[in-house]
Amino acid sequence: MFRRRREPVPFAFVAEADRFRSNVTPPPRESLSKTQIAARSLVGLTVVSGLVGALLFGMPALQPHQAPEKAQQSEAAQNR
Template identity: 65%
Template sequence: MFRRREPVPFAFVAEAEQFRSNVTPPPRERAGTGRIVGRTLIGLTVVAGLAGSLLFGLPAMQPTQSSGQTQQSQAAEGR
């Protein structure tokens, strides 16, 4: 195996590829019903907020040419 020639301040960094642990982490705790329902409600709230912003934001972003033409035509008639 390739050995580094330059000094490494922490030996375990240089030997990290060879290190294998025999300690297994504890099993993950299962989420309870309340936690699952809470996460679902938060997700639905975020999705509803994004959908609502699109619903109300898209009409505001549409160019309104009819009002601009009406103002110009009224100004031309007034001369």
């Protein structure tokens, strides 16, 4: 049903692909305008401030919980 190839498959093209150089040069990169730079900076600052804010608001949840009962018991013991 299936016919097997008897000749080896040449893989020389894989080695040649690493050395291949195109003679087509890509177009030059467009320089960013001041508006685009400001917009990207604003987005970056927003992301960073959001992460910092989440960390600051999340820190109390990461602290071990101190039971307020100990403070009440110590006050009651001092009043006796």
